[in-house]
Amino acid sequence: MTTTEAPPRAARQRRTARNAQTNDYFDLVERANAAGLMGRRVGWYVGRTTLVAAALALAFTLLLTLGHTWWQLAVAALFGIVFTQGAFLAHDGGHMQIFASGRRNEWFSRIVGNLVVGLSIGWWNRKHNRHHGHPNVIGKDGDIATGALVFVPGQEQGRTGILGWVTRRQGWLFFPMLTLFGPVLHANSVQTLATVPGIKHRGAEAVLLGIRLIGFPALVLLTLGPALGTAFLAVQLAVFGTYMGATFAPNHKGMPLLPKDLKIDFLRRQVLTSRNIRGGRFVEWAMGGLNYQVEHHVFPRMPSVNLRHARPIVQDFCAEHDIHYTETGLLESYGIIVDYLNRVGLGHADPMDCPIVAQYR
Template sequence: MTTTAAPRPTGARSTPPNRDYFELSERAKAAGLMGRRVGTYMVRTASLALAFLGATAAMFALGSSPWQLAIGGVFGILFTQAAFLAHDSAHQQVFASGRRNEWFSRIVGNLVVGLSLAWWTRKHNKHHAHPNTIGKDGDIAGGVLVFVPGDEKGRTGFMGWLAKRQGWAFIPMLSLFAFVLHFEAISSVVKNRKMKHRVAEGLLVAIRLIGFPALAVAAMGPLWALAFLGVQFAVFGIYMGGSFAPNHKGMALLPEDLEVDYLRRQVLTSRNITGGRPMDWAMGGLNLQVEHHLFPRMPSSNLRKVRPLVKEFCAEKNIPYTETDLVTSYGIIIRYLNRVGLGYADPMDCPIVSQLRTGAPVRAA
């Protein structure tokens, strides 16, 4: 892992913390990186549509064949790529019109992927507002896995056994992530009577979750369809969950009562994944998590362009900027989860948090 932060140049003017983000955003605007890239997104959409058509044609051409398991894996990848597209649109990155972004995301997310836009938006907005903040970020809330030290207390039986080994169980458990996303979509539509466009959301999700399995049965019969769907669910869950996990897991956790300005809150809790443009495609731009959290409405294709500006600015302000490769990030996550599950008192003992509490200059940990 590399964490880059340089001392403030001698004689540099001290900018109040609440002005830092404004200064950085002005640099990004001056570089012309905040504008929409509709053409780029339409090419992505058309390419993805053609890939879905090709995979569907192959599914029907193969019939009852073991090769259908490979096609199931292909669909798992395509659904994840579609989720990346829905994610960007939900962040208002595609069109200038908020309404167009919303409906584009709803159609791609609900109809193609089988998610609920309303549920995801509510959850994801809270995460962006308070990343890795205890009590505010639902992504680190207690569940099957324990992300916050102390939450493992009181777990007995199987759950206690699992907590002590949760780091090793993390990646295998991601294979169930697709079930969680589909369940939350159904649950939200059924229970949330105040959901915006509830009927449309429910109809789109129902078409996807009933229609796609029916299509598989028609193409290959019930037994091969079951195996096909099992592979598709596992690949989708691991790929989808595995693209989000490296971005914050194992990074600094912020206490709920800690006051931190927007710039530092986003940078200190986010981790970039190296790998260049191939990784940009593989992770849908989520590998540039620091830049995405700073500029959630910036088109993902511009994140790599703004990265040098962000790194330079963080060096000027002596703010740690963290990036590492994908394999190393998972090593960090596994070790962190195991330490939390074993009840270590200080698995997230972070000098950064202590410095933020005292108001001392933030330095690389």
């Protein structure tokens, strides 16, 4: 006859803590369900999609009828804004927020993302899903991977020449560099479709993306001529890139970075690395509901229009469980980002100094 030894006390304590943290999250989910916030809001999305379609139709009408005038640059800016609003819709579809059917969500995102915005939804979903699973986790979240900018302290070392000069001033250069973000997003989409295996409906994406990335510039150049047409496309891309970057950057940049081996539960990982942006309905519209980033990360499938109602529920829950909840104004968040990037670029910031991270090590 054999007996099974009881697990060591420390192991039992860790298991009990994990179970308690899991129960915490399910308790929060139950509160959101009880408030009716997890249900679909198809009618609201129909209205939102109709407004974006109407704005896109207006932009095309102005492009084709306004004539050869430098006022067309204002139309270019309008296109940049509308494309970004379209990206917010594709994002929500990618999170299965719009329809109960996963297939309908996928095709909605595929059509809007590729044909309207010019972004491969196959590329976006792969990148964005990794981010949601491991927000601000060093080595796992591609959104903080080193590229033109350095987000992780220590990775600025060894950058010399022009790249080193940029890195040491990257906070101040952040917003000017966002004007180049649009072409980078388009290029990443094309590269993914061309080289990454396993993309669903690759052919459909390629056709839709080709119409957008070839057909739209061709229409602009044929309508406005080479000089004004080139200026038009430059403004449209600059507005699109700046708007996209200025919307997504405040959500996590300058928030705690988590080591890859840090043991932390899902709820706290999402809340501690996310930042909400105050500002009322205008900021909510301008950021596509992503100003409620904490709630979005806790409930990624919740319709974005419901996130404002989830906010007090999550705030109260975090207060009850002593979980740090971050919320700032938009301009304040930009100041935090610029300061953080400058500190990283100069080698002054260390994510391991963060007291929030330290308590979980």
